[in-house]
Amino acid sequence: MNLSELKKEIARIVREVDDSVDERLEKALALCPEEDEADAVEKDIIIYSALVDLLWRECPDHSRDLTLLQLYALLAEAYDDADDYRAMEAVAQGVLRLMRDRMTPADVYRETIPRIAAAIGNSVYNHALYEILLLYVKCVLAEMPEDVLVKPHVKKLLKLHLLLEYSEWREREWSKDFQNQMSMLFSAEELMHIIANPKIGHLRRDPVEYTRAWEDIYYDVEDELTTRFQNAPRQRGLCHHIWSVKRELLKDQYGIDWRSPAQMNSRVRFD
Numbered sequence: 001m002n003l004s005e006l007k008k009e010i011a012r013i014v015r016e017v018d019d020s021v022d023e024r025l026e027k028a029l030a031l032c033p034e035e036d037e038a039d040a041v042e043k044d045i046i047i048y049s050a051l052v053d054l055l056w057r058e059c060p061d062h063s064r065d066l067t068l069l070q071l072y073a074l075l076a077e078a079y080d081d082a083d084d085y086r087a088m089e090a091v092a093q094g095v096l097r098l099m100r101d102r103m104t105p106a107d108v109y110r111e112t113i114p115r116i117a118a119a120i121g122n123s124v125y126n127h128a129l130y131e132i133l134l135l136y137v138k139c140v141l142a143e144m145p146e147d148v149l150v151k152p153h154v155k156k157l158l159k160l161h162l163l164l165e166y167s168e169w170r171e172r173e174w175s176k177d178f179q180n181q182m183s184m185l186f187s188a189e190e191l192m193h194i195i196a197n198p199k200i201g202h203l204r205r206d207p208v209e210y211t212r213a214w215e216d217i218y219y220d221v222e223d224e225l226t227t228r229f230q231n232a233p234r235q236r237g238l239c240h241h242i243w244s245v246k247r248e249l250l251k252d253q254y255g256i257d258w259r260s261p262a263q264m265n266s267r268v269r270f271d
Contacts, residue, residue, distance in 0.1 A: 006031065006043055010050045021058055025051060025067070030130040041082045041169065048075040065104045069095070069112035076119035085123040086219050092120050106143040107134050111226035114153065121156075124218045126210055130164055134173055135158040143179040151185045155194060158182070162198040163210045203268065206259040217254050224249060236271050 001009065013019075013027045028047055033040040048071050055068045065270055072095050080088045098104065113136040120129045133153055140150045161170065183191060199205070208214055229242060243260035250256040262270050 001031070001095065001122075003039060003042055003046065006046055010047060014050055014054045021054065021064070024054065024235075034166065044078040045075065045082065045087075048078060056094075062098075062101065062103045063097060066108045066111065068098060069104075069108060070114070073112050073115040073119075075077055076116050080119040080122055083102050088120050088123040089125050089128065089215075091116070092125050096128060096131055102135070102139070104139070106140045110147075110149070118154065119155075124209070124215050126160060126164060127212055127215065130157065130160040132171075133160070134170075137182070138173070138178060141178070145181050145184065148185065154182050154227055156187055156200070158194050159198040159200055160210075162195065163200070163207070165211055203261055204264045205261075208256055208258055213254075215254065217250075217256075221246065221249055221254075239270055 009031065010028055013024050016024060019027070028051055032047055033042075033043045037043070052068065052071050052075060055064050055071070059068070072091060074220060076088065077092045079091065081083065095113075113132065117129060117132055117136070120132065134157060137150060137154050137157055140147055141154075144150075161174075164170075186194075225246060228245065229238075232238060232241075240260075240262060243262065247258055247260065250258045261268070
């Protein structure tokens with residue numbers, strides 16, 4: 001079944017109102033391709049997107065939160081596999097639409113949010129990721145204050161809290177009780193290390209990369225760079241040329257002053 005045929009078949013299945021939601025889910029998921037099948041990721045995206053829309057339309061009362069978040073996890077992972085990171089923003093906003101009601105049990109979050117956060121974390125949408133992690137951590141710690149499995153996500157949340165732009169909304173969420181719950185998961189030395197070294201990954205980044213303005217334009221800039229350098233020979237030192245053009249593009253078209261990885265990490269050698 002090619003992509004066009006699959007879209008028509010999925011549309012037909014979700015419109016079959018004589019079938020229950022469970023029956024339609026089962027029929028649609030039966031069409032998921034094998035991993036090595038041609039266009040497998042694209043087909044997965046078609047199926048999972050249609051089923052997410054189905055659940056939002058027919059089950060808006062939190063009765064299917066686990067299934068919905070499982071589908072979002074699968075969809076986020078499919079977009080990650082397809083390197084389609086623009087689409088992660090819509091996934092993140094859909095997940096937040098559900099989480100902001102604060103009606104989903106912690107065990108549902110524990111099963112799904114780490115997978116979703118891992119996929120979104122490969123995109124530039126750090127503000128949405130921050131809110132997802134915040135709501136996840138608050139819910140889990142409220143029910144299980146000593147849940148050590150949430151510790152890596154609390155660490156990522158703390159780093160983003162230090163790196164992202166200040167906002168009154170963020171500060172209102174950080175009650176004393178919540179801060180105490182998080183601090184209980186770490187030793188004093190661990191907390192001091194996070195505060196002193198909040199970078200995510202191995203390299204330091206320009207702080208502008210943690211702004212909403214960066215999220216708004218990042219993939220447009222990357223598309224432009226891909227077009228400009230699509231025929232450039234892959235040779236040593238190319239990254240420095242690309243970064244130079246990127247700096248000019250960001251400054252001239254968006255008024256953003258940006259420092260490259262080489263400028264931010266003077267002791268690291270880049271080829």
